[in-house]
Amino acid sequence: MNVFQFKPALFSSLKDYSKEKFFADLMSGIIVGIVALPLAIAFGIASGVSPQQGLITAVIGGFIVSFFGGSKVQIGGPTGAFIVIVYGIIQQYGEKGLIIATLMAGVLLILLGVFKLGTIIKFIPYPIIVGFTSGIALTIFATQIKDLFGLQMESVPADFISKWGAYAENISSLDLPSVFVGIGSILIIALTPKFSKKIPGSLVAIIFMTLLVYILKNYAGITSIETIGDRYTIQASLPQAQVPDLSWVIIKGLLPAAFTIAVLGAIESLLSATVADGVIGEKHNSNQELIGQGLANLFTPLFGGIPATGAIARTMTNINNGGRTPVAGIIHAIVLLLILLCLGSLTSLIPMSCLAGVLVIVSYNMSEWRTFRSLMKNPKSDISVLLTTFFLTVIFDLTVAIEFGLILACLLFMRRVAETTRISVSTDELDLSEDSDLSLNQEKLTIPDGVEVYEIDGPYFFGIANKFEDQMAQMGDKPKVRIIRMRKVPFIDSTGIHNLASLCRMAKKGKTRIVLSGVKPNVHQVLEKAGFYELLGKENICSNIDEALIMAKTIIDQLNKSTNHKPEIK
Numbered sequence: 375m376n377v378f379q380f381k382p383a384l385f386s387s388l389k390d391y392s393k394e395k396f397f398a399d400l401m402s403g404i405i406v407g408i409v410a411l412p413l414a415i416a417f418g419i420a421s422g423v424s425p426q427q428g429l430i431t432a433v434i435g436g437f438i439v440s441f442f443g444g445s446k447v448q449i450g451g452p453t454g455a456f457i458v459i460v461y462g463i464i465q466q467y468g469e470k471g472l473i474i475a476t477l478m479a480g481v482l483l484i485l486l487g488v489f490k491l492g493t494i495i496k497f498i499p500y501p502i503i504v505g506f507t508s509g510i511a512l513t514i515f516a517t518q519i520k521d522l523f524g525l526q527m528e529s530v531p532a533d534f535i536s537k538w539g540a541y542a543e544n545i546s547s548l549d550l551p552s553v554f555v556g557i558g559s560i561l562i563i564a565l566t567p568k569f570s571k572k573i574p575g576s577l578v579a580i581i582f583m584t585l586l587v588y589i590l591k592n593y594a595g596i597t598s599i600e601t602i603g604d605r606y607t608i609q610a611s612l613p614q615a616q617v618p619d620l621s622w623v624i625i626k627g628l629l630p631a632a633f634t635i636a637v638l639g640a641i642e643s644l645l646s647a648t649v650a651d652g653v654i655g656e657k658h659n660s661n662q663e664l665i666g667q668g669l670a671n672l673f674t675p676l677f678g679g680i681p682a683t684g685a686i687a688r689t690m691t692n693i694n695n696g697g698r699t700p701v702a703g704i705i706h707a708i709v710l711l712l713i714l715l716c717l718g719s720l721t722s723l724i725p726m727s728c729l730a731g732v733l734v735i736v737s738y739n740m741s742e743w744r745t746f747r748s749l750m751k752n753p754k755s756d757i758s759v760l761l762t763t764f765f766l767t768v769i770f771d772l773t774v775a776i777e778f779g780l781i782l783a784c785l786l787f788m789r790r791v792a793e794t795t796r797i798s799v800s801t802d803e804l805d806l807s808e809d810s811d812l813s814l815n816q817e818k819l820t821i822p823d824g825v826e827v828y829e830i831d832g833p834y835f836f837g838i839a840n841k842f843e844d845q846m847a848q849m850g851d852k853p854k855v856r857i858i859r860m861r862k863v864p865f866i867d868s869t870g871i872h873n874l875a876s877l878c879r880m881a882k883k884g885k886t887r888i889v890l891s892g893v894k895p896n897v898h899q900v901l902e903k904a905g906f907y908e909l910l911g912k913e914n915i916c917s918n919i920d921e922a923l924i925m926a927k928t929i930i931d932q933l934n935k936s937t938n939h940k941p942e943i944k
Contacts, residue, residue, distance in 0.1 A: 381662055383446045387699035395699060402697030403705025406449055409574045409691050410436070410706060411713060415602070415721060416576075416729045416736070417452040418680065420517060421460040423469065424606045425721060426714070427678050428452050430613070433711045435682025438670040440703025444662030445647040447654060449688035449703050450670055454736045455642050456635070456681045458513045459772045463631050465532050469678075471628055473618050476675040478625065478632035479639065483668030486640060492660030495640045499787075501752075501760035502779040503641060504745055509767025509775060511740035514733055521730035524552025524598065534768050549598045551590065552727040555583050559731030574691070576732045583728040602729075603722030610718035612711075615676040634773040635671070635681050643667050643684030650689050654698065687739070755786045788835075795832025801825075801853075819919065824854035825926045827891075827919075831862040834870040834897075852886050854933055855926040859919060861892030871904045878909050887929050890915045891922035 410432050418428020432451035439450025463472045486492065513534060519541050520530050526547035531537050559579040566575030590596040602608070647658040663684070670682045692702050749760050763779035801821060821827055858874075866874070878888045888910055893901065898915065906915065916922040 380665070381444075381659065382442045382666065382700075383444050383659065383662070384441055384700040384704075387446055387701070391699065391701075396701065398696040399699055399702035400705055402692050402695040403702040404709055405572070405695045406688055406692045406697070406702065406706040407709025407713070408577055410449070410451055410685075410688055410710060412574075412576045412580045412724075412729070412732055413685075413688070413736070414452055414710065415724065416732045417454060417457060419602070419606075419726075419729060420454075420457045420514065420733055421452070421680055422464040423460070423472075423678075423680055424608070425602055426606070426608050426718070427680060429710060429714045429718075430677050431674055431679035431682050433612075433707050433714065434677055434679055435670040435674045436710070437704055437707035438673060439643075439666050439682065439684065440700040440707065441666070442662075442669050443666030443684075443700065444659030444664075445650060445684070446656060446658070446699050447650050447689055447693050447697055447702070448643065448647050448658070448663065448684045448700075449692050449706060450643070450667070450682050451685050451688065452680055453642060453683055453685045454514055454733070454740055455507065455510055455638055456683070457517070458510050458767070459631065459634055459638065460680050461517070462532070462771050462773075463628075467624075467628065467631075470618050471624065471631075472680065473675040473678075474620065474624055475628040475631045475635060476671050476679075476681050477618075478628060479635035479681060480668045480671030480673075480675075482632060482636035483640060483664050483671060485668075486636070487661045487664030487668060490661050492640075492644065492664050495637075495644055495660075495664075498641060498780070499756075499759060499783040501749055501756045502763050502776070502783055503645070504742055504749060505760045505763025505779060506638075506767045506772060506775050508741050508743070508746050509764045510772065511737040511742075512768055514737040514740070518730040518733045518737070521600070521726040522553070522556040522734065524549030524556075524600065524727055551596050551599050552725070555587060555599060555725050556727035556731045556734075559583055559728045560734055563732065563735045572695070576735070579731065580724055580728055583725055584723050587725045587728075588723055600726045601722065602724045602726065605726065606722070608718050608722050610715050612714075613678050616678075617676060630773050630777070634776055637776055638772070639667055639671065639681060639683040640664055642686075646684035646686040646689050649686060650693060653690070653693050755790070759783050759786065791833060791835070795830065795834075798829045798831070800827045800829075819923060821923070822927050822930055824930050825857060825923075826853040826855075827857045827859060829859040829862070833865050833867075834860070834863045834874070835865070835867040852884050854885075855887045855889060855929050856881060857889045857891050857919075857922045857926055859891045859922075860894070860897060861918075863894065863897055866897050866900055871900065875904065875906070875909060878906075887926075888914065889922050889925050889929075891919050892917065 411429075414428040414432035415425040416428070418425045418431070421428070436449060436451045439448060443450070460472060463475055467475070486495070516534060516537050517530070519525070519537075520527055523545075525541065525544045526549075527540065527544050531540050562579040562582060563575035566573060566578050587599050587601065590599065643663055644660055647660070647663055651657050667683060674680070674682055688706075692706070697703070746760070746764075750757055759779060759782055762782055763775050766775035766778055881888050890901075890906075890910065893915055901915065914925060916925060
């Protein structure tokens with residue numbers, strides 16, 4: 375039995391670790407920690423929690439993902455993808471509900487890893503991923519308008535459409551200095567890569583705008599620009615762990631949200647790890663990565679953190695700066711911890727409109743609008759999945775979008791499989807020039823009078839069962855023997871078994887005999903367990919078309935003898 379083995383990438387990386395690798399990881403970890411600082415603060419605030427909780431998530435979640443994960447270069451922490459779902463949970467259940475939902479998601483992720491379902495996550499259709507990612511990006515952008523323009527509003531509606539209505543009503547209250555800081559931050563972030571690829575634009579924008587706003591407040595008398603300290607109190611310490619009170623009612627109510635966090639975290643972390651594999655030329659352990667993500671989401675909420683997952687932007691920053699082992703990710707977490715403990719009070723000076731500008735750039739990068747546009751040229755089924763997931767994410771919420779999108783994708787997949795399964799019928803000759811289950815070296819076989827040969831090419835499941843029945847009904851006159859060739863049927867499900875059994879019973883009533891040909895061993899075993907030996911007779915389940923035609927001729931001879939009628943042989 376192939377049992378899951380607990381093998382974090384860190385353990386294998388340390389076997390041939392060297393001083394050169396450590397210094398490379400050290401430099402990369404410091405740089406990634408600095409890059410992660412503004413993002414952790416921005417994601418925390420946008421999610422409806424404090425900036426300190428965003429930093430705690432980056433510290434604890436980032437450390438655990440690197441220590442226990444299955445990728446050598448993955449950097450974990452809060453990401454923009456969780457903003458919408460976290461904000462919605464807090465609005466409905468409060469921070470206690472968020473903690474419980476994240477804990478449950480951690481357990482689900484661990485189970486996904488233990489039961490080796492990491493590879494299955496990768497098969498989620500691409501239009502679903504692009505649909506909800508683009509929807510999240512638009513939603514994040516919509517949540518930042520208030521701070522970006524310094525609008526004087528008591529609260530922002532949770533609903534997307536109502537949000538824009540409220541913005542329109544309060545547009546006259548915008549604060550020009552805040553607008554200048556927000557737009558200026560966006561321009562700095564966008565233009566920084568033209569001058570330096572190493573220094574993150576978000577860090578440059580935050581440092582510059584924080585100094586500017588400090589000068590404006592203290593020396594120019596401009597006090598209308600809101601900062602983090604005006605809204606939150608940041609403590610330069612880690613909080614004590616707290617285990618929430620659990621009840622079945624709360625767990626049951628939060629299960630859909632926990633499922634969404636788990637699926638979203640699994641998708642994002644494995645996509646990030648896969649992209650990283652292509653750059654460094656190695657392969658991550660997807661199941662171990664899910665274990666690491668699960669452990670991160672099991673411990674982080676106990677200290678007030680929010681959901682954590684693999685962050686592709688920070689992971690690529692790690693790779694580009696020379697990080698090649700999980701030690702770099704651990705150092706990045708330590709750097710953030712030192713910043714929180716030693717410089718935490720300085721973060722209170724950061725302007726809210728500057729953080730809004732950072733998140734506007736994040737939402738633009740997440741939008742994947744070029745990919746979205748290219749997918750609109752794909753088949754209609756892909757477009758329907760893409761647009762459905764996108765609009766459900768924007769108008770309703772991410773939980774509904776992912777669940778409905780997955781259901782729609784599954785239905786479309788089953789339809790496509792049903793369309794690929796072909797059913798053909800022959801009444802005169804069989805062309806055996808192609809691959810077949812024929813035991814003799816012949817190119818054609820003659821079909822006796824009174825015999826029809828049906829061939830099913832593809833899986834015999836509930837999507838094709840009725841199609842086969844309808845095609846038989848369209849044939850008109852009932853033959854004496856129907857041979858059903860199943861040499862190209864890789865599997866049969868319970869609906870297919872039920873349908874086939876019903877056909878056999880109806881044929882028996884109509885005095886038509888059924889003979890099965892070329893049944894694969896796994897399908898044969900399923901039919902045996904379903905009682906087809908008793909229904910058809912073991913002799914009527916043949917291993918190849920030769921035997922099936924001989925059996926059909928034998929049946930017709932017996933029927934003709936019983937009616938004193940000699941068979942007419944072609």
